[in-house]
Amino acid sequence: MPKVTYIAHSGEENEVDLPVGWTLMQGATLNGIDGIEGECGGSCGCATCHVYIGEAWLDKLSAAAENEEEMLECTVSPRETNSRLGCQIKVTDELDGIVVRLPEEQS
Ligand code: FES
Secondary structure: OOEEEEEOOOOOEEEEEOOOOOEHHHHHHOOOOOOOOOOOOOOOOOOOOEEEEOHHHHHHOOOOOHHHHHHHOOOOOOOOOOEEEHHHOEOOHHHOOEEEEOOOOOO
16 A cells, blocks of 8 residues: 655654555544544545645646635645645555645644
8 A cells, every 4th residue: 555654744754554545635534643634524625634745746646626726725824836635636556655744734
């Protein structure tokens, strides 16, 4: 299974193995990792799953859809060039080892 490392704003790191097809939001919330809320359940309606993608992984992701782009304007912590919504990124074998940083605040 692909490994995903979540780095909290505090610097705490959690590495988890996620089944292919899970989203980065599911991987955090179902493994008890603080820093992602996922209030809307993954329907791209809340922006509480905001993450900062490690630069080395950005090229491996498909571009954000229009609704994700709109929700990224609603994040509580600042949007950066590597900001994405965790519920819109599904884990694939190609993403094995991906590192995502969690913002200071989600809501
Ligand atoms: S969980 Fe609500 S936008 Fe991602």
